[in-house]
Amino acid sequence: xxxxxxxxxxxxxxxxxxxxxxxxxxxxxxxxxxxxxxxxxxxxxxxxxxxxxxxxxxxxxxxxxxxxxxxxxxxxxxxxxxxxxxxxxxxxxxxxxxxxxxxxxxxxxxxxxxxxxxxxxxxxxxxxxxxxxxxxxxxx
Numbered sequence: 001x002x003x004x005x006x007x008x009x010x011x012x013x014x015x016x017x018x019x020x021x022x023x024x025x026x027x028x029x030x031x032x033x034x035x036x037x038x039x040x041x042x043x044x045x046x047x048x049x050x051x052x053x054x055x056x057x058x059x060x061x062x063x064x065x066x067x068x069x070x071x072x073x074x075x076x077x078x079x080x081x082x083x084x085x086x087x088x089x090x091x092x093x094x095x096x097x098x099x100x101x102x103x104x105x106x107x108x109x110x111x112x113x114x115x116x117x118x119x120x121x122x123x124x125x126x127x128x129x130x131x132x133x134x135x136x137x138x139x140x
Contacts, residue, residue: 017057024060028068030107036078036096037104043069043092069094077103 035041035049043065050060072078077100085091096104 015057016059019058024064027111028060028064029072030104030111032065032068032072033077033096033100033104033107036094037101040093040095042094046094072100075103076100 031050031053032046035046035053038049041049043062046069047060047062047065050058069078069080073080073094077097078094079097080092080094082090083093
């Protein structure tokens with residue numbers, strides 16, 4: 001049980017978190033499109049970039065990323081091409097398309113609205129957290 005006025009520990013930077021599957025599914029499109037808006041990339045590099053951007057808290061797998069890339073390709077939001085790496089190994093590079101940039105702008109608009117809503121409600125809840133936390137711990 002937490003002491004009065006204390007908060008549960010938050011994940012440390014670098015500590016891998018377990019994410020709700022629905023949250024991963026909803027956030028994967030804007031994350032992938034945003035990474036590809038930075039520059040063309042390939043699967044393994046995208047996985048590393050997600051981990052880097054999240055401070056190590058998000059660790060995606062091939063099995064999660066490739067279906068997203070293939071769906072975005074089918075929708076015309078990304079295009080793929082094969083290139084030889086310095087090692088001679090062929091890699092499939094993905095590039096965001098104009099429709100992908102438009103989709104990214106729309107995703108960003110929607111996520112900003114969600115973010116603002118959550119900040120608003122969590123901000124108002126934090127005003128009441130100490131009093132309600134005290135009620136839960138008193139007499140225990």
